[in-house]
Amino acid sequence: MLLRPVGILPASRRLLAALALALPLATLPLTAQATSPADELPLEDIQTFAEVFERIKRAYVEEVDDSTLLRNAMRGMLSELDPHSAYLDRDEFASLRESTEGEFGGIGIEVGLEEGQLTIITPIDDTPASRAGLQARDIILSIEDTPTENLSLQEAVTLMRGSPGSEISLTILRRGEDESRTVTLTREVIRTESVRSELLETGYGYLRVSQFQSRTGDQVTSAIQRLERDGPLNGLILDLRNNPGGVLQAAVAVADAFLEGGLVVYTEGRLPDTQMRFSAGRETAAPDVPLVVLINGGSASAAEIVAGALQDQRRGVVMGTESFGKGSVQQVMPLGNGEGLKLTTALYYTPNGRSIQAQGIEPDVEVVRGRVEVTETGRQLREADLEGHLRSSEEPRERQEMTERLREDYQLGEALNLLKALNVLDRRDR
Template sequence: MMPRCGSWLFACCTLFVTALPFSVNAESPISGETTSGVTTPGLTTEPPAPAKGALPLEDLRVFTQIYEQIRKNYVEEIDDKTLLEYAIRGMLDKLDPHSAYLDKSSFDDLQVHTTGEFGGIGIEVSMEDGVLTVVTPIDDTPAVKAGIEAGDKIIKLDDILVKGLSLEEAVDKMRGIKGTEIVLTLVREGTEGPFEIIIVRDTIKVRSIRHEIVEEHYGYIRVAQFQTRTGSDMINAVTTMQEEHDLHGLILDLRNNPGGVLQASVEIAGAFLDGKKVVYTEGRSPGMNEDFFADEGDLTQGLPLVVLINDGSASASEIVAGALQDHKRAVLLGTRSFGKGSVQTVQPITQDKAIKLTTALYYTPNGRSIQAQGIVPDIRVERVRVTAIKGRARVSEAELSGHINNSTGNEVSRKARNAEQEDTKLSLQNQDNQLYEALNLLKGLSIFKHAAKNTSEDTSSAASEQ
């Protein structure tokens, strides 16, 4: 799904680069002088405000004086490069929570989150009591091919002891350029002593989409974050489920999704919206005022759709939820979303440094700004733990002495009823009550849709017979 306007924007951060022009007015008067250069006795003069677009020379003079004071008098010597970087960070950090200076490490992390690709070995790890433990190796990666197993303890990365490293530092050392080697020293339960494995790094692709059939006829799609491939991955997931199952409805889970690429959110919402507007952005720069539309067609041909959101659903997640809600294409269930309605532009400054600057706000098709407000679900359901109420033992008809036997022989005994209660304790209701409620709602929508369709067909048939 491509927007009808072609900018590459991120809802959290963007690749759309805009120039930020500044001009210096050479005729701006210097503070402390009148236009004639003569001070009038008894009259306090203020320098005229700089012309629009001109640099504030007096404020810049104050900046240079403070800069020089720090260079000369701060208790520890700080080099000019570091001081200037601090100044840049300060300017951006004070604008809003999402504008920032990106050094090499931050810039690399941003690219990983947006592309979903990085050079590495392909394992998920956790740090427990200072021990780096493999949670799971990712399918079809160098880690799997090298024989890494879940539960392995990593004690050395090349010649560096893991003890004393943070999780971030350890992950950073395992990442690297495709084709380079790293030696992992492992401890595995059931083996004698540590052993080494040499792994050649490759390009690792992070999955942002997970799908499954939660119950017969009902599909579930989890979107963890919005990357450049997320839209096409979701379309493939829906197509696969439709080919393999008779789908009656879909659940789209956007809970705790922090956002990502705006383009991906347009593609995902657009898959269900048949050419309708998905979102529009407004900013100071004319280039930031854009409308984004879905392609023609509905991927699911109008299947009932329930979207799960919560206070961790932000940015691109809110674009999808807001668009589907405005066009009444889905029912939203959960709790109010995070409320990040701003767009960031990433402008590279050097080969490995950039700034991330808030340049626009986005709005739902009906003109709602989500900034600091969020999306309110159609049905509010908190995430809770559901437990059965324990009370007196209830007697059913089947246990009454002399009851009339069921003519089909399908009587339900007390043992069977107890088994049903035990099943409930382990059911989806107990594991994830919001998903459970979404599934029940989806079933209701599907039943209603099929009933309406059958009624329409019966009416048409009766009319044709007459």
Template structure:
């Protein structure tokens, strides 16, 4: 069994949403911070006394002090917060990859709850919640002015119960009312398959403590079916997770060099993470898919692979969460989640409020299969008494048309993924022919 202090230290290194820099709960402030502001404390005491004496209803002292702490932290940035004992326990449960709720990662924007990303195969994802949605009502209760922790608490509940989210979505004139049935959220962080022979697809839905190992195992399994000539790494709508997992995933594709570093006011917040030699793809090309729902740990991976020119980044600009939160337990069983550092890509770029810009931008598009025409183009193979291809293996003549239909289906189903696959094929053509050889043809 871990002691409370040991667990706190472990959780500090592996906290959610972009990882942490280790910081002891009893760490002393840096020299030169300044004297205690006694005038400000006197004002606080006066207001506290007025509320106790004159407010229309009696309010317990514990609630007043807890609300004051919450306000002090939420006024810093969207990711710093006070967690009471229940919320702290929920956070610890969340690191296991199983929790109750809707399955969305959220933050605050202008007093409203903003969806960073829905988690794959969860009630929110199936109901049609999208990254960037602003939640303005939970059932009949307005969100404006509500603390993020309170909003999250309302969205959680008994599996099987419903909640109505009223959301404002870019490009839609009227607010949308979406009913979602709560469920137990079990997250499988890595999914994989072959898109076609030699071309692998790995999707990471969130970064949990074992995600790095899971990615390596998935690629090893796909490699047993034949040589992997290219990989699409899908980080779209991935809200982040633990820092160590982002480092492990990046390390799987790099041979050496810096992956990410963090920098803050105190010495313990200054950390560097470097790659070790063992590229699981042995140099095969990678295309990383990102969008506005890719945040935190996703941005670490995309930024590292982009800076090392190990992958082509394709899609939309990412969310832009480049800050590090440290979880510091308090004496009452709760905890303070405090932003203690920013993290930077190997080249020194700060992702905070900027995000990762793709090398190949792809706008949000939706393709539709063209209706079959009775005047479809006629090919040689359609002509009566056409000569057969004596070099085509038996039964293989015309298979190219079937492959083209499969490509069309993927383009309609997931256009960015189809473009990523085409780019991988193009990279391999260039590798095998060289630019001169291609130009001669």
């Protein structure tokens, strides 16, 4: 069938007129500078947009209302900019506020788009996703029976959230493997506790930051003080693995807990209010404690800011694998109709001027994820191997459990070994 071209009809004329009325406002400069040609809306392209709008209205196989078409157009404008800019309807805007407040119904993963595929950035600690063994860079092929290849990021997040107690199935493909697998998870109320701490051994502390919330800086300072109650710290491990980021000011506060001054991070964008610099203050919770910072491919955004600042200021040794590389700043802008706009407005830079965006943080010492396996070949027989041997009263069960934990988490074990080596060298230099 030969289709005849359709001209610009009344609805598109109304749209073109509305855009023309908006033109003077759109071309106003943000400052008192003269308007440049780049600030002006292209009338020919607006006319083409209106014509496409009208043809869809008249000829599409199903009837589509004007509001849906316009919102789809706005979504398209933003989705083509970068993976993190988005138009948010009322439900999506409310969902974003829930996650910012730190409590929502879901499975506990941070997701993003990598080469067009819905990919797990990181599972959040102690959530259905982390307990099921989901890992950073796992690809989500489908959510229930819905393939993810044509879903926007926000649509995927909306599908995965739901009432606590309800079940959801995900089809997962792990990078490097040929076969996918289906995982069934039960949604929970995700309450994100951002800081956890403990002593690995006498004098050696462990500080886990799972994400950056408004009070994370204060919680890190309190955790360091608790660790020091049993005596001075000979070393501290700051674990930022699988930390998807969060509040910028919280990242600055965490870096400030270890720095006695200097630049932490700065941002650069097109508008004057996106040019920001954040520096550490003089008061420091742990100014002299030897520090190892653990990162991996799930460490993103604010986690990369902290790792980059500590690395550039030579405050600690960064260990693990290359981080995710999300170095862009998003502002959430409420709109008058109860909806919202999430827009990338600037990029992060480390104190030495390194861009984090699509680059990530390279560790000083690369240690891949793994576990220690003890082979029997060539192993000498020891007293502890004899059946019925007397157990030492100096090795409590907690010590045995910690040894097993370090064997399971090779990166953590290597970080502890490095701290001990640094202390040996420090004592020799005195």
